[in-house]
Amino acid sequence: MSHFISSTTTTTTTPRPKRPQLTLDQRILIIAKRAQGKSYRSISEEANVSKTEVRTIVKRWESNRELRPRPGPKKGLSEENRRRLVQIREERPGASVQEIWDAAGAVVGVGVRTVGRFLWGVEKEKKRVKRDGAIRRKERGKNGKV
Secondary structure, eight states, rough: OOOOOOOOOOOOOOOOOOOOOHHHHHHHHHHHHHOOOOOOHHHHHTTTHHHHHHHHHHHHHHOOOOOOOOOOOOOOOOHHHHHHHHHHHHHTTTTHHHHHHHGGGGGGGGGGHHHHHHHHHOOOOOOOOHHHHHHHHHHHHHHOOO
């Protein structure tokens, strides 16, 4: 009969922080060094970036002639576009989210679902403010303050 000794250790891992993105000049330098025939490893050591990052930049350049950085999070709604959506909603109270999105046009630059979620939040906030105002008026009435 064999006995297994089991030891459990709890380790917590924290996600590695993302390295700052390379500038356009750094990307151009990587492409130039690769064009001179340098290896991915030597370029990565000189540029102080991973070999994988160097390879990704070179391959993206070779396939698309692009030097763009990695994609970031979607931008969402700007303050100007938020005001515009609220204005359209007030001008067209019975309009659907699709109709509001169509009326806002490409200026907004986000999808219909994003517009719907934003407008839902606006309506929810209006209801909260209205409810809180009613509660305050009711409390003032109970206390004899007018």
